[in-house]
Amino acid sequence: MTARLLIVGPQGSGKGTQGVRIAEAFGVPAVSTGDVFRANISEGTALGQQVQAIIAAGNLVPDELTSAVVRDRLAQDDAAPGFLLDGYPRNLGQVGDLDTFLEERGESLDAVIELDVPRDESIARLTKRAAEQGRTDDTAEVIAHRLSIYENETAPILDVYRERGLVVAIDGIGSLDVITERILTALIARGLTPAS
DSSP: OOEEEEEEOOTTSOHHHHHHHHHHHHTOOEEEHHHHHHHHHHHTOHHHHHHHHHHHTTOOOOHHHHHHHHHHHHTSGGGTTEEEEESOOOSHHHHHHHHHHHHHTTOOOOEEEEEEOOHHHHHHHHHHHHHHHTOTTOOHHHHHHHHHHIIIIIHHHHHHHHHTTOEEEEEOOSOHHHHHHHHHHHHHHTTOOOOO
């Protein structure tokens, strides 16, 4: 049994936390592009130095580089039975890159988890997180800008996956456990079987 999943939602929707929980339930690695980039930066790899320079300039990592990193990660042995992608694909170009990669391997996605959280809730959660973690870069303007990028670039990928019948829409309001249970119930209803 495989589980090839994406989790999509605006910043502050809890997708990082839920992604790890769902990946563990299905016995597959959670692959967060942000985590992969941060690991390379902290290890001082060539990729890390390249990504650091891009981020320091306030830019998003280009699709070509992001897709190469994801392909490399998904080609590792632990991702053979499946994976849960968080933060990729983040736009329509990356959807095409992922499609090509999976087709070359004779694979396809099993489901796309959409964490639905209203914009004002995302802003409240991000503002609270910024205060708790002392993140001075997470100002109201920065948060609003990030949410706009999500709404304009990432949200449209859900239309593509909806047309393919892959999207399971999950109400992202509630306790961590309640939301995890909603996701698992929806995936089981699609015929996916958790490992644990």
